[in-house]
Amino acid sequence: MHRILVWTGKGGTGKTTTTANLGPELARLGYRVLLVGFDPQGDLETTYGVDDENRSIVRVEQLLAGGVDPVGSIQSIELPGYPGSLSLLPCSPDLNGAIAGLARRRFTDLDVLLEHFDGIMDVALIDTQGALSAISHTAARAADSVIFSMEPGTYEYHALSRRLAEIEDIKRDEGWAIDPLGILFVRCDSRSRHMREYREHFADVDAFGEDIAVFDGHIRQQTSVREHPRMGKPTVLAAPSSNVAADYRALAEELVARMTASDAS
Ligand SMILES: Nc1ncnc2c1ncn2[C@@H]1O[C@H](COP(=O)(O)OP(=O)(O)OP(=O)(O)O)[C@@H](O)[C@H]1O
Ligand SMILES: [Mg+2]
DSSP states (O other): OEEEEEEOSSSSSSHHHHHHHHHHHHHHTTOEEEEEEEOTTOHHHHHTTOOTTOTTSOOHHHHHHSSSOHHHHSEEEOOTTOSSEEEEEOOOTTHHHHHHHHHTTOSOOHHHHGGGGBTTBSEEEEEEOSSOOHHHHHHHHHOSEEEEEEOSSHHHHHHHHHHHHHHHHHHHHHOOOOEEEEEEEOSBOTTOSOHHHHHHHHHTOEETTEEOOBOSOOOBOOGGGGTGGGGTSOHHHHSTTSHHHHHHHHHHHHHHHHHHHHHHO
């Protein structure tokens, strides 16, 4: 199972929106996809209509605590006619407390928990916090590759550059095995002339000892994207003929090509 983290060095850079929309699009391409909520803020959960108060739904922190069958606990999301499948492993604000248990090694690590889904799922997409915290550190340790989502902008460029350097240090010091799949530009204004400049900047950036690629496709700015989670659906399901849905559809195809290339190498 591919374990992909969507990350950056900053908050509000389209991580959750990208995770939530890529899931159904990969299922459309035949993949069995597990969305993993690992941000107690709960935006991925809101996008799929999972309420913090709903105690009947098993959360990732309960699985980390042990004693519950992981595979039987995940939420299946209906996507009629899709050749693949989509499931959700949500978290709740209690994930904050569970992280202390993890630090004391009383809980299973996310890395180990995800092994239960090998052979059952093809891709896990993990959504976490933007900051380098105990939570995002745990998510990154469980991932084998990372998509960096960022808006084209000066602050975002600096935040991502810092994050790349931090990851490189942690990889060296702690032996993290995480590789960059690429940088994704989100919320792009078609009138901006700066996109090309950012692409060129990153074309020269070395990440983890190799060139970091920028995805050919980018995600356009679309005001209605903010409202779709209120319907309990990401944009690709709420407004499948919109620009942003088309952009995520194209991104899923590009991602599959990259995953296939990385499997072959
Ligand atoms: N393509 C888009 N067009 C317009 N708005 C968007 C687009 N993508 C994301 N947004 C909005 O931008 C805001 C930030 O996006 P999102 O929550 O996905 O970022 P995040 O990186 O997960 O944030 P956080 O760090 O808080 O978890 C949200 O209100 C979201 O609805
Ligand atoms: Mg988020």
